[in-house]
Amino acid sequence: MSEKTRQGNFFEDFRVGQTIAHATPRTITEGDVALYTALTGSRFALTSADTFAHSLSFPRSPVDNLLAFNVVFGKTVPDISLNAIANLGYATGRFGHRVYPGDTLTADSTVIGLKENRDGKTGIVYVRSCGVNQRGQIALDYCRWVMVRKRDPASPAPDTVIPELHDAVAASDLVIPAGIRLEDYDTTLSGSADLWDDYRVGERIDHVDGMTIEESEHMMATRLYQNTARVHFNQHAEKEGRFGRRIVYGG
């Protein structure tokens, strides 16, 4: 059998400080946006209507931030988490330049921490991943840690490096879209009269009504994001796996 099959990286393949440029640049289109709406039911006025975007001084509707996140995340999978056992956490995620249909996103990840687990078979990889548009502007970045298998349990453990991750992004580090105007923000069209000063710390909101997720829906979403993690796709393999079924990709 040929050796062309890509097995992905294992824990011992990562080095602190290493930067990995991920494959498959992706031009985001109105088609991606329509699928995102059909798969999530998103109803943000800003991302649904160019007219609403114009009223806030945007040139047109930007792409939902979470669509951009999922596309960038998908690019990291073949290099970072193809051999992952568990996606453990995220920190200091931040959205930068708005993404518009027609923009092309590429992504890279820098290894910022490594810690082998006591079982000697797995370790935790910490990365900072970044999505960039065709002009080199940052669309989003975030830190993520994930438990990854070792190829060979006998390979030596690396020095443990655990990155310092802040509990929150400082307000001064958030990116406010340049030129945004909020004077004409229309709460009838947005569908909610609740504005910033109507929310209280600790308030609990019941987001009424659930949605049952079908297999085809999570697989279409995951493929749209070009995420190749095998656990989401193969019922015949996964029925023998830890959970007995495919795992819904949760971002």
Place this chain on the structure above:
Amino acid sequence: MSEKTRQGNFFEDFRVGQTIAHATPRTITEGDVALYTALTGSRFALTSADTFAHSLSFPRSPVDNLLAFNVVFGKTVPDISLNAIANLGYATGRFGHRVYPGDTLTADSTVIGLKENRDGKTGIVYVRSCGVNQRGQIALDYCRWVMVRKRDPASPAPDTVIPELHDAVAASDLVIPAGIRLEDYDTTLSGSADLWDDYRVGERIDHVDGMTIEESEHMMATRLYQNTARVHFNQHAEKEGRFGRRIVYGG
């Protein structure tokens, strides 16, 4: 628990003559059109090919009227029928200005009739709903009546007003696209040699071949239309409901 959860309107919240501007303006895109094709299998030459549209003097393929209808209908749901028990009927529906990709639709509804049911727990709400493009031109309008729950059975019944609804739209009230040319209409490309004068009143046509609808398909369509009616989405809740399963949105 916070009071931000939107419960929708109940029967006693409606007043004859009231006009409700619905939320979430929506720019229709080529992505929506592709999904509409993938979900319905539509094969109208006019909406499938710009070249065919040009041959009839349209600037490009317009959006299928029923896609526009479903998008407008979806906007009415959070205000009109979130507490509906049954969608009862439509009358005098009419398509106006063609909708093209890039157009933005908004919608409003005027209450034209109210009738409380004898059980004292529900009533019928009659509305005239209208979808308008970004230039204020009417894309479509229609009357609809729907049975809606009362919040409080003890609340008094409103005066009964039943609107006069015509059996058909008068031919003189139909909107013919300005400038349309039919001289070059190509029945080979359209896929049917049957034209207006080939149809007879009372003729029955067997639309051969059925389609089985999967849960994910009707949910993707319903979300694409940003229709929030809960009965379409939550299998865990609906299995305890009247029908024991999710209801396919039927327009």
Place this chain on the structure above:
Amino acid sequence: MSEKTRQGNFFEDFRVGQTIAHATPRTITEGDVALYTALTGSRFALTSADTFAHSLSFPRSPVDNLLAFNVVFGKTVPDISLNAIANLGYATGRFGHRVYPGDTLTADSTVIGLKENRDGKTGIVYVRSCGVNQRGQIALDYCRWVMVRKRDPASPAPDTVIPELHDAVAASDLVIPAGIRLEDYDTTLSGSADLWDDYRVGERIDHVDGMTIEESEHMMATRLYQNTARVHFNQHAEKEGRFGRRIVYGG
């Protein structure tokens, strides 16, 4: 019952040399491309990103050849294979002019062979099908043979004509995109370091990881291609059929 129901062609309706212009011209859009990605998980850099296409001197990302093939194939179905029992084979398929979003494809098929089967109830139809863009340039062509039912087993057999089909398309008949530049081809962005001279005749490559196909996925794809073959859509009819279930369209 009206006679407007389209039954499709049966074996005895075909004549060698006959050319059939197929219905429903189709403008390919970014929406179709997004759905193709969501349904297949395609990750070709050339079709995923305009920036990558620019680096090879394409004006923008072309549409995946197989999306174009499936759209053209779909147009042939109502005329060629609505009464097919089995799709038997393809030969000498060739992609010509690149297809870009905004291009409109039409298709025709020429009957190049006929052979009645011994059972007297079916026969094999050989066609050469061709997809053409709005400028009359060939996007793709291919030969296909398919077993089709006879309407009337008593109808006489046609003269047998079996076309000569080459085992392969000669390299000199392949279409190389004009102006393509490969100097800047980026194997990091493409996701594979393997280039032409890395492949050996006879090499076997394990395309790791399977995908379970859901009913809604193959039906959405088939409808996107406007393919009307009934065996893909109706579970209630197909459960009584040869296979007891819907058949996944496989191109």
